[in-house]
Amino acid sequence: MAKIAPQLPIEVDSETGVWTSDALPMLYVPRHFFVNNHIGIEEVLGADAYAEILYKAGYKSAWHWCEKEAECHGLEGVAVFEHYMKRLSQRGWGLFKIQDIDLDKGTASVKLEHSAFVYVYGKVGRKVDYMFTGWFAGAMDQILEARGSKIRTVAEQVYGGSEEGHDDGLFTVKPL
Numbered sequence: 071m072a073k074i075a076p077q078l079p080i081e082v083d084s085e086t087g088v089w090t091s092d093a094l095p096m097l098y099v100p101r102h103f104f105v106n107n108h109i110g111i112e113e114v115l116g117a118d119a120y121a122e123i124l125y126k127a128g129y130k131s132a133w134h135w136c137e138k139e140a141e142c143h144g145l146e147g148v149a150v151f152e153h154y155m156k157r158l159s160q161r162g163w164g165l166f167k168i169q170d171i172d173l174d175k176g177t178a179s180v181k182l183e184h185s186a187f188v189y190v191y192g193k194v195g196r197k198v199d200y201m202f203t204g205w206f207a208g209a210m211d212q213i214l215e216a217r218g219s220k221i222r223t224v225a226e227q228v229y230g231g232s233e234e235g236h237d238d239g240l241f242t243v244k245p246l
Contacts, residue, residue, distance in 0.1 A: 078160045091157070093142035094135065101162065105190040108201065117200070125204035132208030140216065147173060147213060154209050155180065162186060163202070164239075175245070176214060176221035180206060182239035188231040197230040199239050206243045222246050 081090045089096045112120045132154070139157070140150045148171055155166040164185040171178040182199060191198045206225040214221050223243050230239040 076160065078157060091161075093138040096161075101186050102190065105187060108187070109190075117196070121200040121203070124201045128201060128204030129208035129211075130204075132205040133212040136209045136212040137216075140212075146216060150213050150216075151178065151209055154205075158205075164188075164199075169240075173210075173213065173217065173219070176210065176219070176223050176243070177245070178206065178210060178243040180241045180243075182231070182241065183237075185231055185239060188239075191232050193234060194232050195234060196232065197227050197239075198232045199227060199230050203227050203241060206241050210243050 078091050080096075082088070083090070089098055115123070136150050136154055139153055140146060143153065145153055151171055152168065155168055159165045164187075165183040167181040167183065169179040169181050182202065185199050187198045187201070203225050207223045210223045210225075214223070222245070224246050225241055225243045228240040228242055229236045231237055
């Protein structure tokens with residue numbers, strides 16, 4: 071496997087130590103640290119309750135990210151969604167590949183390869199990538215709002231790489 075340098079801009083404030091990529095401050099943490107915290111919370115709350123919390127938080131965060139990045143880079147429409155998937159992939163969450171997107175209909179599907187969660191969980195017979203689900207609807211809804219569309223969406227994970235018979239994940243976005 072060839073190694074490459076990070077493909078996203080990273081600046082570190084010499085006085086505060088705050089990392090920034092594009093328009094937003096970032097945290098750089100080891101994958102095992104993040105996923106072990108995720109697993110610990112899931113064990114206490116249960117996967118379904120935790121997934122509901124993460125959906126709402128992820129939705130809000132994706133909306134904010136897309137709004138700021140669109141402004142920073144002068145992006146709109148599908149280009150915002152493409153940029154979001156690119157940056158998520160560049161930050162190590164996995165490789166997010168848009169299968170289709172239709173802003174007029176409020177639909178999209180995204181394939182996820184090499185999920186950070188699947189690398190840690192392995193094949194466990196259930197979906198473990200649920201943290202990402204709200205991100206897709208939040209991104210889509212921010213883009214739709216910016217276009218003046220009244221459509222709002224919901225996202226769901228169809229399957230995950232942690233389930234038997236699948237090596238990757240699939241997420242869909244559709245109107246409410």
